[in-house]
Amino acid sequence: MAVFAVITGDLVKSSSYQSTDYDRLLYLLDQSLRLCAEPQHFNIYRGDAFQLLLTDPSQAVRAALLLRLNLIVEGTDARLCIAIGAADNLRADIKTATGPVFTLSGTGLDRLSQQRWSLYDAAGKQPLDLLLRFADQRLMQLTKRQAQVLLLYFLAEDKSHKNLASELKSSRANVTALLNQASYLLFDDFLQHCHHWISDYVQR
Known part of the structure; x- marks a missing residue:
């Protein structure tokens, strides 16, 4: 099934x-x-x-x-x-x-x-559950601007900070700072871990 x-x-x-x-x-x-x-x-x-x-x-x-x-x-x-x-x-x-x-x-x-x-x-x-609870706490701490940059990062095909800055009409330094404040690399790892776990679970 x-x-x-x-x-x-x-x-x-x-x-x-x-x-x-x-x-x-x-x-x-x-x-x-x-x-x-x-x-x-x-x-x-x-x-x-x-x-x-x-x-x-x-x-x-x-x-x-x-x-x-x-x-x-x-x-x-x-x-x-x-x-x-x-x-x-x-x-x-x-x-x-x-x-x-x-x-x-x-x-x-x-x-x-x-x-x-x-x-x-x-x-x-x-x-x-533990991973989701950690990520949940981090999400609730994000500012609107940090959430906007993080969302664009995950939606963009070209994830370079230069491209994201162009999309947001902002400076590359500002985008990098916002992404770091939003823990974007940790969210990246979080999504990859969840993706792999669910893929393995479905194949069992």
């Missing part, structure tokens, strides 16, 4: 926004999800809740990171639960798909308390 990743989430403190800001927030969420998947592979429901399907589970943590960074740049964040497992009724539109991986992702989100993301394997274990 094929293995997938599902990310279930909701926006942090969305109930505190005024109606005009809330509309902008939902547009931001839609654009953030489009960084990670095709529109038919995600669903926004119950206002600010969402679910995202990834056919390549090894990309799940990267997708979650991009999603959170894009939100942090705009002054908000999301709570996320990543689940790796099977989908017994996978359809073209995620709204009608079902399976253990969807259920596990939803119940995992309900269990979140202090941290803002988690990952469960098909057995309901959290093998990367």
Whole structure:
């Protein structure tokens, strides 16, 4: 049976926004999800809740990171639960798909308390929990500008600091300083470790 990743989430403190800001927030969420998947592979429901399907589970943590960074740049964040497992009724539109991986992702989100993301394997274990908690703390310490530079770094094909500076209309020295402040090399290693672990897990 094929293995997938599902990310279930909701926006942090969305109930505190005024109606005009809330509309902008939902547009931001839609654009953030489009960084990670095709529109038919995600669903926004119950206002600010969402679910995202990834056919390549090894990309799940990267997708979650991009999603959170894009939100942090705009002054908000999301709570996320990543689940790796099977989908017994996978359809073209995620709204009608079902399976253990969807259920596990939803119940995992309900269990979140202090941290803002988690990952469960098909057995309901959290093998990367310590790494995710460390990364979570670092993410919550980022300024909007640091998050913006870090997001661009992960999205850019040319990751040279000179190119990033050109994209941001900033100096190379400033971009390098912001990337270092954002611990970009540690986030790079973090993503590679998660990618390798999930790839190995799926092949077992």
